Amino acid sequence: MPDETAYRAYPAEQREAIYRVIAERRDVRRGFLPEPIPPGILQKILHAAHQAPSVGFSQPWDFIVITDRERRERIAALARARRDEYAAELPAARAKKFDALKIESILDTPVNIVVTCDRTRGGRHTLGRQTQPRTADFSSVLAVSNLWLAARAEGLGIGWVSFFGEDELATELGLPAHIQVIAYLCVGYVTEFGDEPELAVSGWARRRPVAWAVHAEKYGHRGLSGEETVNQLEEVIASIAPPDETAMTAARERQDRMTKPRGSLGELEDVSVRLAGLAGECPPPLPEPACVAVFAGDHGVHAQQVTPWPQEVTAQMVANFLAGGAVVNAFAAQVGAEVTVVDVGVAADLDAVPGLLPRKIGRGTADFTAGPAMTRDQAVAALTAGIEVARDLVAAGNQCLLTGDMGIANTTASAALICAFTGADPAAATGRGTGIDAATFARKVDVVCRGLALHRPDAGDPVGVLAAFGGFEHAAIAGFILGAAALRVPVILDGVIAGAAALAAVALAPDAVAACFAGHRSAEPGHAIALGHLGLRPMVDLGLRLGEGTGAVLALPLVQSAARALRDVATFDSAGVAEKSP
Numbered sequence: 174m175p176d177e178t179a180y181r182a183y184p185a186e187q188r189e190a191i192y193r194v195i196a197e198r199r200d201v202r203r204g205f206l207p208e209p210i211p212p213g214i215l216q217k218i219l220h221a222a223h224q225a226p227s228v229g230f231s232q233p234w235d236f237i238v239i240t241d242r243e244r245r246e247r248i249a250a251l252a253r254a255r256r257d258e259y260a261a262e263l264p265a266a267r268a269k270k271f272d273a274l275k276i277e278s279i280l281d282t283p284v285n286i287v288v289t290c291d292r293t294r295g296g297r298h299t300l301g302r303q304t305q306p307r308t309a310d311f312s313s314v315l316a317v318s319n320l321w322l323a324a325r326a327e328g329l330g331i332g333w334v335s336f337f338g339e340d341e342l343a344t345e346l347g348l349p350a351h352i353q354v355i356a357y358l359c360v361g362y363v364t365e366f367g368d369e370p371e372l373a374v375s376g377w378a379r380r381r382p383v384a385w386a387v388h389a390e391k392y393g394h395r396g397l398s399g400e401e402t403v404n405q406l407e408e409v410i411a412s413i414a415p416p417d418e419t420a421m422t423a424a425r426e427r428q429d430r431m432t433k434p435r436g437s438l439g440e441l442e443d444v445s446v447r448l449a450g451l452a453g454e455c456p457p458p459l460p461e462p463a464c465v466a467v468f469a470g471d472h473g474v475h476a477q478q479v480t481p482w483p484q485e486v487t488a489q490m491v492a493n494f495l496a497g498g499a500v501v502n503a504f505a506a507q508v509g510a511e512v513t514v515v516d517v518g519v520a521a522d523l524d525a526v527p528g529l530l531p532r533k534i535g536r537g538t539a540d541f542t543a544g545p546a547m548t549r550d551q552a553v554a555a556l557t558a559g560i561e562v563a564r565d566l567v568a569a570g571n572q573c574l575l576t577g578d579m580g581i582a583n584t585t586a587s588a589a590l591i592c593a594f595t596g597a598d599p600a601a602a603t604g605r606g607t608g609i610d611a612a613t614f615a616r617k618v619d620v621v622c623r624g625l626a627l628h629r630p631d632a633g634d635p636v637g638v639l640a641a642f643g644g645f646e647h648a649a650i651a652g653f654i655l656g657a658a659a660l661r662v663p664v665i666l667d668g669v670i671a672g673a674a675a676l677a678a679v680a681l682a683p684d685a686v687a688a689c690f691a692g693h694r695s696a697e698p699g700h701a702i703a704l705g706h707l708g709l710r711p712m713v714d715l716g717l718r719l720g721e722g723t724g725a726v727l728a729l730p731l732v733q734s735a736a737r738a739l740r741d742v743a744t745f746d747s748a749g750v751a752e753k754s755p
């Protein structure tokens with residue numbers, strides 16, 4: 174190891190200071206003091222900003238320093254209007270959280286600084302910008318970063334406000350058409366700097382571990398440099414632990430002391446105990462906000478005429494989910510949950526739209542009556558995609574995940590998976606899906622039988638089983654469940670597709686079942702078999718057979734109520750209510 178004077182490193186104390194300012198820089202929204210900023214200090218931090226690196230040394234930034242109250246009032250009104258617009262689009266549970274957030278301090282700070290970018294500065298031959306025009310903007314962002322760090326060292330807080338339409342702010346600032354706004358910064362002295370981002374403290378989002386962001390050599394080989402790069406799937410499986418017995422005991426004891434007859438909440442008491450065991454604390458956190466991830470994929474086995482629906486319906490329904498027009502959207506709106514669609518294998522090109530996560534492993538699986546539905550590598554890739562979606566949704570602040578699915582012919586793949594994992598008879602595990610006639614049903618059972626005969630699945634090799642019968646969405650949902658279990662976040666399962674996927678997840682990591690809550694029991698007969706095998710009791714039983722996540726979404730308020738009861742209901746001792754005589 175080099176000593177501190179080697180390689181021209183700064184002395185240890187100065188290095189410490191650099192890392193300290195990086196770690197302690199905060200986006201500040203509260204606690205600003207009215208004290209003016211001395212001109213000398215303002216100059217120093219602007220000088221630091223001006224020393225930022227820039228593409229071709231083009232220095233594309235300018236800094237507009239605003240102190241005029243009336244101008245700031247007009248700008249604050251613009252931000253308020255955009256804030257209201259954003260709030261109106263949020264799912265109810267998110268909107269509630271957003272309401273409590275402060276997102277700008279335009280009037281609370283003595284100085285606002287706008288950092289701009291001139292993408293034309295230096296003419297056409299600016300070194301590096303020709304191939305990557307966006308590098309002009311990046312350069313101005315680096316100036317913001319320098320400003321932010323220098324300000325922190327001077328004890329000045331900065332809050333970045335991005336709630337503006339580009340044009341409206343440009344007009345207010347009299348910007349020429351070739352100058353873009355990069356950042357609107359509110360600057361002032363503060364009483365204190367938080368240890369963590371305000372959005373983390375408020376539970377809006379979580380910090381992702383750095384190991385999730387570092388890849389060795391190629392994208393996907395995640396792991397921190399200097400540490401062994403591990404296979405993500407193996408790492409997640411290894412990190413799934415059994416529920417916390419102490420928290421479960423505490424939850425059971427609390428249920429018994431709550432102002433109600435013992436056991437009177439029936440199954441919901443178990444749900445609350447399981448939530449406590451999963452969280453490792455009693456009472457457990459409220460499973461809110463919640464997000465349903467609808468994993469979509471197509472199936473080669475569709476060619477066997479197991480459904481009257483054309484394959485294109487998968488992509489069409491994805492468009493419907495994204496437009497907000499499907500049943501899952503209506504139910505999710507009712508319970509305040511978010512809907513995200515994940516393309517893991519739709520056999521069509523999907524437009525990039527907000528709410529769609531493009532994670533395509535392949536354009537549909539292969540026909541499992543002719544060969545494996547997918548390769549083992551594809552199965553692992555789909556599992557990993559599911560793990561990452563779970564991580565990202567939890568990092569985005571969700572405290573409960575729900576499974577959804579879309580894939581024409583996916584009840585056929587589900588039946589085969591359920592038979593493979595449970596040993597069930599195909600005639601008993603296969604259902605009528607969206608509704609099929611007797612001839613199609615007979616064909617569907619035969620397809621499952623032929624698949625099983627061809628692949629001779631080994632339930633001890635879950636990846637092999639997923640690869641044999643596939644459904645990219647099955648494999649991804651299995652990964653999603655594992656990801657949730659590793660983060661100890663509850664995952665509410667929808668119907669038969671989720672049930673089949675959960676069998677795979679639990680075969681890979683038996684303790685993952687502790688994170689699973691069966692939202693409902695589907696009309697598909699294979700689902701009851703899967704739930705029986707998993708030892709899960711469904712919360713809703715309404716004969717639903719739609720998929721999309723609808724049954725899981727309906728169960729969300731039940732899971733939330735179970736947690737809330739444990740948190741909010743008074744105990745006999747605290748409420749002074751007499752208990753029944755023994």
Ligand SMILES: Cc1cc2nc3c(=O)[nH]c(=O)nc-3n(C[C@H](O)[C@H](O)[C@H](O)COP(=O)(O)O)c2cc1C
Nearest residue numbers: 198199200275276277333334335336369370371372
């Ligand atoms: C490009 C960009 C835009 C941002 N816009 C806003 C904003 O409009 N309102 C706000 O309150 N914070 C905004 N922030 C601040 C982030 O919320 C903040 O950086 C993040 O939560 C991490 O917290 P930290 O900066 O304290 O580490 C923005 C940050 C960046 C980098």
